[in-house]
Amino acid sequence: MIPLTKEGLDFEVQAALAWHDDDAHATIATLLEDIRHLRKQLVLSEGVMSRGMTRGWTPTLERK
Numbered sequence: 001m002i003p004l005t006k007e008g009l010d011f012e013v014q015a016a017l018a019w020h021d022d023d024a025h026a027t028i029a030t031l032l033e034d035i036r037h038l039r040k041q042l043v044l045s046e047g048v049m050s051r052g053m054t055r056g057w058t059p060t061l062e063r064k
Contacts, residue, residue, distance in 0.1 A: 004012075020026040039061055046059050 016027050016031070017024065020030065042059050042061060049058075
């Protein structure tokens with residue numbers, strides 16, 4: 001994964017806010033819904049992946 005620069009992160013923040021007409025509450029709510037959805041997808045994928053397929057690696061819900 002390519003690290004995001006401060007400028008790139010600032011651009012993404014501004015784009016997310018613009019998408020929601022500068023409504024910070026709506027932007028945060030959407031991002032939290034996205035996180036919830038992705039966590040569910042991760043749990044589902046973990047259930048169907050074999051350990052051999054990933055050479056022992058397993059996904060985690062929390063950042064390390």
